[in-house]
Amino acid sequence: MSSRRPTLDPFDRAILRILQVDTKTPQRTIAAAVNLSTAAVQRRIAALEDAGIIRHNVAILDPRALGLTITAMVEVQLTDERPHTVAAAKAVFLATPEVQQCYYVTGGISFVLVIVTTDMVVYEALTRRLFTQNAAVASFRSLIALDRVKAGAEVAVP
Structure with a gap:
């Protein structure tokens, strides 16, 4: 490149x-x-x-066609924003296949994730592993999608 x-x-x-x-x-x-x-x-x-x-x-891919019926947007607040804490969180999120998108953001939260899973049982287990049992995570909030109105990879080309 x-x-x-x-x-x-x-x-x-x-x-x-x-x-x-x-x-x-x-x-x-x-x-x-x-x-x-x-x-x-x-x-x-x-x-x-x-x-x-x-x-x-x-x-x-169409997640529903693959049995992935739960799409969640998750706001994650870390305990601190020190470089090693942020880097460790990024590494965990990158290594988790259910995390489809991950954004390190400003505005009072640390990350916004898009997570796709098969069902709520799997989602709950994933949130325990990624957030509840992760000492670097202060809090998280899940927003469960009711419908995929627009989802894709297109970028507005000016």
């Missing part, structure tokens, strides 16, 4: 918008949509990957 960040032009931005919807879109289709040659689109996508703008090509 390159250390310098390239300037994105309107073609790059249009390509990124298309790829966020479906990374399997054929390059010839992208080329037609943005009025470039297929070779130019291929070069631009490679440059966007090299620059780290395109970080991964992934499949977004």
Whole structure:
């Protein structure tokens, strides 16, 4: 990955918008949509990957189809914000597959997590392990999703 960040032009931005919807879109289709040659689109996508703008090509799975019926947003307050406490919490959250997203935030709490599990029994056991039995966690608050109105990996490309 390159250390310098390239300037994105309107073609790059249009390509990124298309790829966020479906990374399997054929390059010839992208080329037609943005009025470039297929070779130019291929070069631009490679440059966007090299620059780290395109970080991964992934499949977004439907949690319900996999039996993952509980989605919780969890606010976590650590006992302190010392670097080693925060680093340890990050390591635990990164190593936990049920933690789908993890944000270190400001505003009175330490982390916001998105957790997906099969049921409340599993969720309760997970909260005990991650939060209740973790001496670095002062408190946590769970918000259980009733419906996934919008969930995905898209970023608004200006």
